């Protein structure tokens with residue numbers, strides 16, 4: 001444990017200048033730098049056909065400058081009365097919360113499932129029944145996809161609108177249900193990286209058109225809208241994706257299959273190494289094998305995590321308690337919010353740790369991390385991970 005060579009938490013892997021060159025040359029020729037330029041159109045078209053392969057209906061795509069803005073504008077486009085309750089899981093990035101608040105609504109912070117670490121339709125239904133919430137911002141936490149068909153059934157049964165925050169889940173989460181829009185991030189650390197950026201995918205053409213309009217300040221560009229072109233039809237924002245970011249996204253898409261395969265391979269080797277050394281002390285997020293994992297999360301006993309954090313710190317291995325503090329803990333400062341009891345999220349968070357992960361990780365790096373995890377869990381006298389509280 002004396003190797004001082006740092007192992008960083010994440011190392012973004014974006015296309016290099018050679019891969020970008022053909023797209024930058026297009027920008028030089030087009031002299032179009034933003035405002036729904038040709039590269040943006042082509043990117044939306046590429047994503048549209050990719051998503052169509054995973055849906056029985058046409059999928060429409062609108063790019064945005066970030067997932068956070070994509071979420072805010074998608075929530076806005078639902079047309080809910082101001083101040084509506086929107087159910088959101090406690091275990092997610094703060095952007096899920098801020099998007100609800102900035103769309104003018106009230107987050108209803110709810111619990112997660114003990115195995116998948118995701119909010120489920122059952123948990124959301126209970127939270128909505130108790131609070132009168134009108135929508136759910138469900139989350140594909142850590143890239144683990146949500147079941148769109150189950151959320152579509154939930155939507156039809158309850159009448160509540162559903163939006164999926166799939167910021168980190170490109171390639172694993174698709175938009176199979178026409179009535180459940182999905183929002184993705186193209187931040188540098190995400191599965192499909194453009195530096196910054198995002199997009200909304202949905203079978204609902206009108207919703208996507210509205211998000212696009214909202215991303216352009218809310219200015220009407222539709223000659224058939226019954227409102228003069230150029231007039232503000234609603235209060236939007238500037239959430240347009242620049243042509244430069246679209247260029248990076250194109251190059252990332254070109255390289256995505258190879259990147260995804262590499263990440264999967266490293267993730268598999270990493271998990272096998274940890275399982276072989278101390279698997280009985282570890283709990284993994286249940287679900288499907290991710291198409292292109294970008295982070296590496298595991299749960300262990302609380303004392304073992306504390307021990308591991310110290311060991312890693314001493315050995316130059318970066319760690320992060322992803323999505324912590326939980327939303328209800330942040331929310332003390334960002335009222336108004338409604339907080340449901342979240343015992344499962346608290347229990348999962350108490351032992352969860354993000355370990356280094358990138359497409360540059362070597363087996364030596366993995367072995368160093370595994371050695372630390374082995375030491376930390378061996379000294380733990382609380383190996384049991386059984387949760388004593390489950391959602392009823």
Ligand SMILES: Cc1ncc(COP(=O)(O)O)c(C=O)c1O
Pocket residue numbers: 066067068069092093095096139141165167168184185186187197198
């Ligand atoms: C669940 C979740 N939602 C939203 C975001 C925000 O994405 P962006 O940085 O593109 O705004 C993130 C980013 O980490 C995220 O993990």
